[in-house]
Amino acid sequence: MNEIKIFSPATVANVACGFDVLGFALKEVGDTMYVRKSDKRGINITQIEGFNLSKNTFENVAGVSALAMLESLDINHGFDIRIDKKIKPGSGIGSSSASAAGSVFAMNELLNRPFSKDKLVEFAMKGEAVASQSEHADNVAPAIYGGITFVKSTDPLEILPLPVPEALFAVIIHPLIEVKTSESRALLPSSVDLSLAVQHSANLGGLVHALHTNNYELIRSSLNDLLIEPHRAKLIPYFSQIKSTMLKSGALGCGISGSGPSVFALCNGEDIAERILENLTKDLSNASFEFDVYSSSINNRGIIIL
Numbered sequence: 123m124n125e126i127k128i129f130s131p132a133t134v135a136n137v138a139c140g141f142d143v144l145g146f147a148l149k150e151v152g153d154t155m156y157v158r159k160s161d162k163r164g165i166n167i168t169q170i171e172g173f174n175l176s177k178n179t180f181e182n183v184a185g186v187s188a189l190a191m192l193e194s195l196d197i198n199h200g201f202d203i204r205i206d207k208k209i210k211p212g213s214g215i216g217s218s219s220a221s222a223a224g225s226v227f228a229m230n231e232l233l234n235r236p237f238s239k240d241k242l243v244e245f246a247m248k249g250e251a252v253a254s255q256s257e258h259a260d261n262v263a264p265a266i267y268g269g270i271t272f273v274k275s276t277d278p279l280e281i282l283p284l285p286v287p288e289a290l291f292a293v294i295i296h297p298l299i300e301v302k303t304s305e306s307r308a309l310l311p312s313s314v315d316l317s318l319a320v321q322h323s324a325n326l327g328g329l330v331h332a333l334h335t336n337n338y339e340l341i342r343s344s345l346n347d348l349l350i351e352p353h354r355a356k357l358i359p360y361f362s363q364i365k366s367t368m369l370k371s372g373a374l375g376c377g378i379s380g381s382g383p384s385v386f387a388l389c390n391g392e393d394i395a396e397r398i399l400e401n402l403t404k405d406l407s408n409a410s411f412e413f414d415v416y417s418s419s420i421n422n423r424g425i426i427i428l
């Protein structure tokens with residue numbers, strides 16, 4: 123195989139109570155990427171459709187992760203990468219991660235899988251770091267593993283895939299403004315109050331247990347972001363109204379998706395997801411900003427070959 127076409131999914135990081143450690147992949151939203159072996163050594167980004175992003179291999183996240191992989195290889199050829207970008211950069215649903223993870227996943231397939239999923243996450247984190255100035259794995263891990271992932275540690279890397287309750291659905295609302303992860307991270311304090319840390323770890327433990335036991339009510343009581351949301355909410359127009367519409371429509375919980383500006387909700391079943399979508403559209407019909415809304419089941423496969 124010399125050429126491959128893949129779907130690399132959008133992802134929701136943090137998931138309210140899991141800052142930098144929890145994430146899940148979406149089924150319906152993602153980028154398409156084409157990667158082929160080339161006689162020329164190195165990584166060449168040949169084309170990017172959809173958004174105006176740098177094709178410089180050393181600046182583009184897909185190029186940087188690909189170069190990190192290339193450094194671990196002893197091969198006499200290179201790779202050409204073409205990206206059909208559907209996930210808007212700076213949207214908070216893992217746009218950079220989809221590119222960073224997609225290039226290394228595709229190259230690994232073309233090379234007959236010399237690297238493990240964990241190793242791919244490590245390469246992808248190098249690309250992610252270019253976009254966010256921080257090496258976190260809560261977007262790239264679910265993109266590569268699929269489902270819901272827990273990043274127990276980044277050094278050494280330890281990813282724990284979590285069970286996904288069958289009826290779990292996600293709703294995303296994306297205000298069409300750009301928030302840079304690096305700027306959103308700069309708003310965060312370097313230390314937190316002990317009592318908040320205690321409540322935060324109780325919620326995180328509760329959510330992980332709820333996923334293992336299919337306990338939707340425990341998901342509901344655990345999906346709270348006490349640490350991060352108070353600092354980032356101001357970046358997101360109509361945030362409290364969005365939350366209140368999601369919750370009154372039956373969401374189990376909601377919060378900022380990644381570093382924003384997208385907001386996610388999780389719910390039990392597609393019917394409730396549809397109701398949340400309808401009510402968001404209705405309640406925000408007079409809002410002074412444009413937004414996209416969509417729902418998706420959880421993508422249990424991660425990146426797939428098309």
Ligand code: HSE
Pocket residue numbers: 135136141142143254258260261303306307380381
């Ligand atoms: N955990 C990251 C953050 C996700 O919230 O900054 C964004 O890439």
